[in-house]
Amino acid sequence: MILKIVKYPEPVLQQPGEPVTEFNEELRKLVADMFETTYASQGIGLAAPQVGVSKRVTVIDLSMGKDPAQKLVLINPEITFREGRQYEEEGCLSFPEIREKVARAAKVRIRAQNLEGKWFEMDGEELLSRAFQHEIDHLDGMLFIFRMSGLKRDMVLRRIRKMQREGTW
Ligand code: NI
Numbered sequence: 001m002i003l004k005i006v007k008y009p010e011p012v013l014q015q016p017g018e019p020v021t022e023f024n025e026e027l028r029k030l031v032a033d034m035f036e037t038t039y040a041s042q043g044i045g046l047a048a049p050q051v052g053v054s055k056r057v058t059v060i061d062l063s064m065g066k067d068p069a070q071k072l073v074l075i076n077p078e079i080t081f082r083e084g085r086q087y088e089e090e091g092c093l094s095f096p097e098i099r100e101k102v103a104r105a106a107k108v109r110i111r112a113q114n115l116e117g118k119w120f121e122m123d124g125e126e127l128l129s130r131a132f133q134h135e136i137d138h139l140d141g142m143l144f145i146f147r148m149s150g151l152k153r154d155m156v157l158r159r160i161r162k163m164q165r166e167g168t169w
Contacts (some may be wrong), residue, residue: 004036004053005093007169008143008160012049017139020075023117029057031059031073031115039065043093045131047138050094056136062127072100072122077112077136086126090134092144096169098156102147104133 006012020027030053038046038059045060056076062105063070084106091099111121124132134144145153163169 001033002040003033005037005041005046005050006052007094007096008145010052010094012052013053013138013143014141015049015054016141017047017049017054018107019056020113023075023113023115027057027075028115030055030057031160034059035061035065041093044127045135045137046093049141051116056139058134058139059130060128062131064096074110074112074113074132074135075114075117077110077139077154079108079132079136080111080121081107081109083107087129087149088130090130090144092134094143095156097104097143097159097163098145098159100144100148100152100156104147108132110136 008051034046034051037051038061042064044062044064045058047055048055058074060072061070084104085103086106087101087103090102106129107125109121109123110132111119113119145156160169
C-alpha cells in the first residue's frame, strides 16, 4: 500500500521517533509499505516519521527497486563511526523539488536491527553514507534544511512559503 508522505512543516517530522520493541507483522507491513511508497515517489530512502509514524524505522534502496540485494531495512539504527567530509546535493521526499548541497561525513558505520530484531553493522561511503545520515537524522527529528548554512536555509524556507501561498506545496 502506498502511504501518504507528509511534508514540512508537519510536526511529526521534527519529533524523535520511538524505539521499536516488537518485531511483528505490523512492523513487516509498515516496512513493505514504506518500500512501495519510496519507489512510487522515485526516492532512495524513507523514514517512518515521513509517513506519520513516529518510530525508529527507515528503508533505503539506492537502486530504486531495480536490485533486491540493495534493499536495506534499518530498525533502531545509530551511527557508531564517522570519517571525512562530503558536500553534495541532497533532496528529501518531505521537501518536494528542494535540492541543496549539505555537508555530511564521507564515511559512516552504522548499527541497526533487522526485521527479526537481529543487530548488524554496515559501512557506507559516498551516496550510501549520505543516505544513512539523512535517514537516521529523520529518526531524531532532524531535517536536512537544518544541516544547511543559514543563508541557504532562509532561501529554501522563502521558496516553501511562496509555494504555500500559491497552493503548490
Ligand atoms: Ni528525507
